Amino acid sequence: MRRCAFALLVCSVILLADPSLAWSALTIQNYNPSQHDRFANNANFIGSGFDWGGVGRTSGSWGTLISPTFVLTATHAAGSGPIRFYTSNDPNGGFVQRNIVQNIVLTQVGSDRPSDLTLSRLDSAVTGVDFFPILDLPSSAQYINQELFVFGRSNTADPFTSVRLGRNNIDQVLPLFSHPNLNGGNSKNDVFIYDFDNPGGVGADEARVEGGDSGASSFVIANGAPALVGIHWFQYDARDFSGGKLGSGDTLVSSFVDEINAAIAATGSLERVQTITAIPEPSALILVAAPFLFVLAGRQTRKLFSSSQAA
Secondary structure, X not given: OOOOOOHHHHOEEEEOOOOOOOOOOOEEOOOOHHHHEHHHOOXXXXXXXXXXXXXXXXXXXXXXXXXXXXXXXXXXXXOOEEEEEEOOOOOOOOEEEEEEEEEEEOOOOOOXXXXXXXXEEEOOOOOOOOOOOEEOOOEHHHOOOOEEEEEEOOOOOOHHHOOEEEEEEOOEEEEEEOOOOOXXXXXXXXXXXXXXXXXXOOOOOEEEOOOOOOOOEEEEEEOOEEEEEEEEEEEEEOHHHHOOOEEEEEEEHHHXXXXXXXXXXXXXXXXXXXXXXXXXXXXXXXXXXXXXXOXXXXXXXXXXXXXXXXX
């Protein structure tokens, strides 16, 4: 995909929950409900073969399960009340429902402001549904061009099954990003961006997040299963820079592994997140930090691209 190293100086960065944005479905090139709507329950669904049960929906927001009792979402779109996790792609199939009882806004180490990443605690552990590991690569360079599965809203009437899935590729990582249009300029954290540039990129399935997608998640397939990489924060309009390119921005979840574990520990829970620290040959994939083990020591310092172009 085309890099946009300077785009964020000139583009319009828009919060996905901005009132001026009508809630709409995830934009996907060559959208086909049988391929892109999870709950069309069709064998042609692009996410078939993977377990998406840990992607939860409330009546209007999102939560991605990272341990039995905790989900991640966007701070500016954090939910409350019941959240539902479907055990299959069948809208009439089984689901597990819990209540969100606490939202904890995380602050990234090195930032002078809270982030747009919130950890939500459920009233009890989710059973019968797997949670997701976090992709935690040693450097930003290893995220570039990783292929994403990008979740967002569909246009179905039932909010719990309004789930659509597209694809994209990571273009760039921006360290400690902030913008006055986002959360009143009060949030700052590492992000990655991905352009909407069909016929480049991944082609027919390429996705752009829209209003109402805040807090939904992006995944990379690692070791044959989804690993969480981002939580949707904003969309941007780069027409002034790149001749019509649009794009999306996600909070880079791996920048918060220690902060997430510390916040979970502060609630008294013994749960901890899993992390995947490399994507080598499939047979050599390294999975570390088993659940219920608190691993803080020996983590590699992340090397983000030094970019002063974050607006």
